[in-house]
Amino acid sequence: MHFIDPHIHMSARTTDDYEALAAAGVVAVIEPAFWLGQPRTSVGSFQDYYASLVGWERFRAAQFGICHYCTIGLNSKEANDDALAEQVMELLPLFAAKDGVVAIGEIGFDDQTPAEEKYFRAQLELAKRVELPVMIHTPHRDKQAGTLRSMAICLEHGLRPDQVIVDHNNEETVQAVLDQGFWAAFTLYPKTKMGSERMVEVVRRYGQQRIIVDSSADWGVSDPLAVPKTARLMLARGIDSAQVTATCYGNALAAYGQSGQFNEADWLSPTAIDQRQLFEGNSVLRGQQPLIS
Amino acid sequence: MNEPSPLSPPDPVVAQQAAWLATQCALVATGDATALALAFGHAGRRHHDPSEARIALVLAIPAADPLRWLAVLDRLFATAGLAESTALYRGLPRYPHAALLRARAAVGVRSSMQSVFEAVALDNDYPAQWFEQDPLNQMVLKAFFLDCDHRRIKGLAARANPGLGRMLSDYQRERSAAGRAIPDGLAEVVAWCERL
Numbered sequence: 001m002h003f004i005d006p007h008i009h010m011s012a013r014t015t016d017d018y019e020a021l022a023a024a025g026v027v028a029v030i031e032p033a034f035w036l037g038q039p040r041t042s043v044g045s046f047q048d049y050y051a052s053l054v055g056w057e058r059f060r061a062a063q064f065g066i067c068h069y070c071t072i073g074l075n076s077k078e079a080n081d082d083a084l085a086e087q088v089m090e091l092l093p094l095f096a097a098k099d100g101v102v103a104i105g106e107i108g109f110d111d112q113t114p115a116e117e118k119y120f121r122a123q124l125e126l127a128k129r130v131e132l133p134v135m136i137h138t139p140h141r142d143k144q145a146g147t148l149r150s151m152a153i154c155l156e157h158g159l160r161p162d163q164v165i166v167d168h169n170n171e172e173t174v175q176a177v178l179d180q181g182f183w184a185a186f187t188l189y190p191k192t193k194m195g196s197e198r199m200v201e202v203v204r205r206y207g208q209q210r211i212i213v214d215s216s217a218d219w220g221v222s223d224p225l226a227v228p229k230t231a232r233l234m235l236a237r238g239i240d241s242a243q244v245t246a247t248c249y250g251n252a253l254a255a256y257g258q259s260g261q262f263n264e265a266d267w268l269s270p271t272a273i274d275q276r277q278l279f280e281g282n283s284v285l286r287g288q289q290p291l292i293s
Numbered sequence: 294m295n296e297p298s299p300l301s302p303p304d305p306v307v308a309q310q311a312a313w314l315a316t317q318c319a320l321v322a323t324g325d326a327t328a329l330a331l332a333f334g335h336a337g338r339r340h341h342d343p344s345e346a347r348i349a350l351v352l353a354i355p356a357a358d359p360l361r362w363l364a365v366l367d368r369l370f371a372t373a374g375l376a377e378s379t380a381l382y383r384g385l386p387r388y389p390h391a392a393l394l395r396a397r398a399a400v401g402v403r404s405s406m407q408s409v410f411e412a413v414a415l416d417n418d419y420p421a422q423w424f425e426q427d428p429l430n431q432m433v434l435k436a437f438f439l440d441c442d443h444r445r446i447k448g449l450a451a452r453a454n455p456g457l458g459r460m461l462s463d464y465q466r467e468r469s470a471a472g473r474a475i476p477d478g479l480a481e482v483v484a485w486c487e488r489l
Contacts, residue, residue: 047372055374093327094372097334130331260338280375281405 001245002267005227006030006252007106007135007167007187007214010068011057015284017217017224018064024228027267028067030256031057032106032135034075037219043087046074050095058100059279065293067267069256071105071135072096079119080111089122096130102259103127105135106167109146112139117153124157133258134159135185136166138173147173151180165212165255174202178210183255187216188226196230200237208246212255310340318353326365329354333369337376347377348384356389363393370397375406382412385419395423402432407439415441421448430457433482434464443478450485458486 003026010018010031021029031053040046053070061068072095074088096104104127109116127134134154139146147166154164161181169177169184177184184206186199199213215226223229231248235241256262275283275290303311314336320328332350340346351369356362366388370381382401385394398420401413413420414436420429429452436446443449461483468475 051372090326091372093330094334094368097331098374099334099337101334126327129327 001025001231001241001249002027003227003231003248004028004030004252005215005217005224006165006212006256007032007185007216008224009034009216009218010061011052012219013217013224015060015064018061018066020225022065024225026066026228028069028262029061030069030071030102030252030262032071032103032137033073034106034137034218035077039078039081040084043084043091046088047091050091054095054098054100056279056282059277060284062271063273063275063277063284065270065273067270069100069102069262071103072098072101073105073107073123073135074119075106076108076110076116076120076137076139079116080113082115085115085119089119089126092123092126093130096126096132100261101132102256102262103133103135103165104130105165106137107134108136108150109139110137112142112146112149120150121153121157124154124159127163128157128159131259133256134164136164138166138168140168143168143170144172144176148176151177151182154182155180162255163258167214168216171198171202174206174211178206181210183210183212183251185212185214187214188223188230189216190221190223190226196226196233199230200234200239203234203239203243203247204237208243208251210251211247212251213248214252307341310346313339314346314349318349321350321353322355324355329365329369333377343376344380344383347380348387351381351384351388359390359393362390367397370400375408378406379408379412382409383417385413386417386422391419391423394419395425395428398423399428402428402435410435410439411441415445416447418447420446421452426452426454426456430454430460433457434460437461437464437476437479440476443482449482453482453485453489455486455489458483458489461486 005026008029008031010029033050033053050072058068072092074085079085104123107120107123124134136150138150165183165185166177167185168187174184188196188199203211213227213230215222215224217224227248231244234244253264273291273293275285317328317332329350333347336343336346351366354362354365373381385398388394398413401409404410414432420432433446436443461479465475465479465483
């Protein structure tokens with residue numbers, strides 16, 4: 001069974017993780033632009049970060065047989081630095097149309113401040129102009145209200161619900177998100193938010209339609225194998241394999257495939273792994289024998 | 294009898310792409326920075342000749358104020374991927390304010406990416422027209438190091454100079470001393486320099 005992890009911050013992960021993902025059947029990953037655990041203080045830091053998402057990280061993933069895509073956006077936390085956010089907004093179009101960018105995201109609310117709303121709206125307009133779907137980060141605090149508000153703002157800007165993936169859902173938000181026709185993604189954290197056990201029950205209750213599973217693995221305590229592990233648990237608990245495939249592969253493909261840049265052919269007829277290759281003169285290897293498939 | 298006339302309309306896809314590019318260039322000419330950024334990225338997927346499309350977009354950037362123009366171009370360079378960089382460097386001799394681009398061209402020559410180096414050094418009128426002697430000589434020597442075909446360095450014969458002759462002769466002797474092959478054309482370029 002093939003899997004897609006449509007929300008995983010691979011820049012923060014090791015090559016061991018890439019090997020484990022490939023071994024577990026993950027064929028493609030989407031790395032949303034987000035924050036780095038501490039606020040950036042200059043626009044150049046954003047520029048180099050976005051450049052690495054479309055450059056080095058994409059290359060690094062391919063060296064381990066994984067197709068890497070990303071989303072470009074200004075995250076809600078850092079939207080609160082208004083002067084810097086203005087400069088980042090000027091930068092975003094330079095990356096939003098590059099190869100491998102499959103959405104604008106992750107954007108939305110953190111503390112639900114006026115500044116967050118301003119840059120959320122500005123980025124929805126950018127998404128329309130660049131013709132990309134949107135990945136919404138729903139807030140950890142006041143989640144229910146923040147989720148409803150995020151969807152209302154998307155509709156106000158003329159986006160269709162099926163162009164928007166609402167992420168970090170829980171049992172409290174899922175019904176409203178599905179009722180309004182948005183994609184409902186679930187981040188499976190080992191301890192907080194959703195766990196695999198709860199995810200099984202969500203799929204049992206709501207079925208497969210427009211539900212997407214992801215790991216959101218990053219530099220914090222998280223599990224990059226959350227998608228394949230949850231898929232296995234679903235199967236063990238008697239969930240139909242078509243539903244497992246939809247929630248752990250097919251729905252992400254349909255949602256982000258709207259970008260025109262997220263195609264099954266990329267991983268079903270892949271270019272061979274060749275670890276002799278270099279990116280701007282640099283290798284992922286440290287003297288090891290290059291793997292060539 | 295059924296052969297297409299040379300005046301037959303272009304392939305509809307090509308025409309559609311040309312229309313897309315013309316629209317984007319018109320927006321860029323109004324100073325629309327977002328249009329420039331997005332079209333520059335989209336050119337890789339929305340035009341059959343991304344390199345030419347990207348150069349056309351650069352040529353549409355308002356150039357009345359040279360320093361503002363340079364700032365816009367520098368930003369494209371700074372955020373460019375490999376194919377985009379290569380296109381930008383290839384366009385150097387066609388841009389306005391060529392004298393302001395020497396430092397940028399030198400960055401391309403120093404690149405460790407061969408395709409970027411070649412975009413400046415080969416099939417490009419910029420170096421022979423605008424480089425000072427020392428950077429030009431370094432570029433020619435690097436081209437031989439990288440096994441490039443010296444016949445693709447435009448205007449080389451006219452820019453031959455004794456300093457270049459000395460550098461290339463040293464390189465020739467170094468290769469011989471190590472028992473390694475002399476790159477094709479090296480002796481020819483040395484001869485141009487020594488005729489002076």
